[in-house]
Amino acid sequence: MSSPALVVFRKELRDTLRDRRTLVAMVVVPLLLFPLIMVGMAKFSQSRAAEARDKTLEVAVADAEAGPGGRGSGLAEYLRQEPGLKITEVQDVIALPERVRSEELDAAIVVPAGYGAAVAAHQPAPVQLLHKSSDDFDIPRTRIEQALGRFEQKLLDERLRGLGIEPRSIDPIEVQRTDVVSSRELFGKLLGGLLPYMFIIFCFTGGMYPAIDLAAGEKERGTLETLLSSPASRLQIALGKFAVVTLTGFTSALLATVGMYVSVQQGVEGIPPAILSAIQSILAPGTIALVLALLLPLSVFFAAALLMLSLYARSYKEAMSVISPLMIVVVVPAAIALAPGVRLGPVTALVPVLNVSLATREIIAGTAEPLYLVLTFASLLLLAAGGMVACARWFSREDIVFRS
Amino acid sequence: MIATLLRPDGGRISIAGVDALADPVAARRKLGFLTGSTKLYERLTAEENVRYAADLHGVGAADYKRRRDTLFAALGIDAYAGRRAGQLSTGMKQKVAIARTIIHDPEVVVFDEATSGLDVIAARAIIQLIQNCRAQGKTVLFSTHIMSEVTMLADDLAVFHRGRVLAMGGLEEVLARAVDEHGQRRTLEDEFVRLIDAAEGGLS
Incomplete structure (x- = not known):
């Protein structure tokens, strides 16, 4: 016999995996986007440059x-x-x-x-x-x-x-330039700017459709009453749904990483071998594991926020209209991290999304300060825990669950 | 409130001896709940819908199999047990919803406007279920606006209007009081309308 939270989790996962829209957003797009972008951009820019x-x-x-x-x-x-x-x-x-x-x-x-x-x-x-x-x-x-x-x-x-x-x-002097920047650092700055941006967006969009479906969708379809009248407590129901949204968001980012890793390891045609080799050295399993470790608490936080907003909405449509603009709130801190001079420090390590973006950049470039990484991770864990508690309480509020 | 979805401002609710306000989870264990607006999970099969309810109620594998076989055979669900709920007709869905409601063998079953909007066949399946539950000695709470169903099913009844109880008692007792100025017995429907009209007059 399983705990009700686990029962809810298993059912919601099965239900979610049968939803074509969620599968496309969670699996197909993240898995194929990076390889397609990398191959497409490399081929395009190479052919245009050669032509010129x-x-x-x-x-x-x-x-x-x-x-x-x-x-x-x-x-x-x-x-x-x-x-x-x-x-x-x-x-x-x-x-x-x-x-x-x-x-x-x-x-x-x-x-x-x-x-x-x-x-x-x-x-x-x-x-x-x-x-x-x-x-x-x-x-x-x-x-x-x-x-x-x-x-x-x-x-x-x-x-x-x-x-x-x-x-x-x-010519009194002849300047001989030697750039001591490592290829990892050089491409790390470039890749490190782009990758967290993509990962964060996948983390968010991967959890978005399941969150809307599992709360607002369930309300709209009239199945929520049945679930709430079962012996599962509100906390157990919230935890089961919450775990599915977290898992889908994280899986989406994970699949994006896998797609990118595989395409780089296979050697993308069009990228010069020197650059490809530098990217391969940057995307070592250890680096990827560290980046994913940061994305996990972020997925938890996103899941809490998405599920709460979805539960607040009266319908699937309303949830979409409430949650879609939130994407901008997520993208802005990620974009700030692309600005030159913004670095991971004692303050930026505490700003959600921005901290993940900056930490990922530093990890990829190999210049991350362990102290700030720990601070980033700790602040994300706190945020995730707060999100979980708030989400569970949200499920216990009649005025939210039965809002009309 | 009985299903513990909403918390009352006052009073008490006891379900098969369990205080629903003090221990809502234990109360819900003893409860089966079906409304006219209850829907199935469309991407799950009929069997998965019922199994989900059983798992949530902590029904063991052996008990599940026994009850599932009995219910599916009685309701004719076996033929479409593996089909997704979204592909089922309204009547089929309603039968699956019934099986889901009683798969854990609840002591108390609540049917909230459970036949509203259903075709005759589906509505009859609900009526049959209620009769079965009654025969098994379960407590059935049944709310409806269709007085013929009340006459057919109820032992005791209460007429509610705008949160107030207008009449309560055994079916025979309520009918015995339903006599017009000429000493003629009214039907339950006439008595129901009279009570509502009187209440509206009193309220206005």
């Missing part, structure tokens, strides 16, 4: 110094030697902005009158670059600027040699 890098850029050069009697700046001739650039010399400067805007040209370079005089006078010679900022990571602009930079260096070398100076001699 390999594309032959159409560049018009309008050189006021060229033409009959003029010597020209020599820029067009120089750029013709650069790989991946197709240079056309034009006279009509007025039409250039529109031709660039309409993407007939990738860029245009205008060498105004006075260029030659400025060069001769050892003054900065003006050159105008017309370009259109694109979503191709601005690779076309960067490529043209690099070519212009090499042209500038050539002129500078000529100028210095004309003055009898060896160009190398004007």
Whole structure:
């Protein structure tokens, strides 16, 4: 013979697992979302970047110094030697902005009158670059600027040699950069910003539909009276339902982790091997276990809040309209953690959701302070316990359960 | 209140000797509760619905099997025991709800407007159940607006209106008092309407 709380738990779990909507939100979406996002984003960004890098850029050069009697700046001739650039010399400067805007040209370079005089006078010679900022990571602009930079260096070398100076001699120091950031730290900051955000949302949405179904749904369907007139106490009923909502929320986050872990371990096509290897080292089982340990009390807290609101609602529809905006309340602290400079400290470790978000980021980056992790965990446990007690009391209140 | 869903402002409720206010859980153990608006869990099968009620009441496996076999055979549930409740007709659902109500063999059974909105066949199944319960010596509390059902089933009755008891006593006793100014006996329905009209006049 089982405890009534366990009986309620088993029944609610079975009932929940037969609900297609819950299964999609709890299992299918979390399990497939990360692999699809990772593969999709990697393929998309790689193909766009490669396209922008390999594309032959159409560049018009309008050189006021060229033409009959003029010597020209020599820029067009120089750029013709650069790989991946197709240079056309034009006279009509007025039409250039529109031709660039309409993407007939990738860029245009205008060498105004006075260029030659400025060069001769050892003054900065003006050159105008017309370009259109694109979503191709601005690779076309960067490529043209690099070519212009090499042209500038050539002129500078000529100028210095004309003055009898060896160009190398004007560099008193040569800075050699060595970035000591570990790949774990570097990608940990990136991944650590995104992952908790996703995990927290899954924790919430995974428990949302079961919570609505098990309280407001049960009220609406007219089965709650039967349950409440059974020998199970209100506390036992609350505990049984509460455990199912917690489990579904946590399972959802867990499946998201599994989906991500498996896709990374399998090696997502499109992600450079160095980055993939760094991500694999970040997502070690120990790191994942630590992150999940933080998500468990958060799931408990979410379950309490969701179940209480659902029980307060008179119908499934009302529960949806009350609970859906709550998603914003959950997302905002998670998003704050993405802001630069926000770190896990004695205050932020006590703010629900924000603390999980920050702690996850620090764990993934390998920079977590054990003291603040303990503080985060303790505050979450307290919150979870408070949520459980409040939820159980909520179930004992006639004005809530039979609200009409 | 009898099912301990709501707490009364005053008075006392005793269910088979158990104080329902002092120990609601023990009181509910002795109670079977069925209303007209009671529904089944649609994603569970007929059998699972009944089993859930039995588990909540702590019915052991052997007792469950014995009672389940008897009830399912009597109500003809075996044919659709494995089907989900959402796929059952109203009459089938009502029979499953009956089995669920009495699977733990309660001493007291409450039927709150249990036949309202049901078709004749389903309503007759409830009536039959009440008669069976009565025959087994169980206490049956039955609330209804259909006076023919009262005449058919009740030993004792009370007429309630707006929270007040307008008449109470044995069925024969109440009927014996139901005599018009010409000394003619009224039907229970006429007496019921007269009591309500008188109360409304008194209240207004």
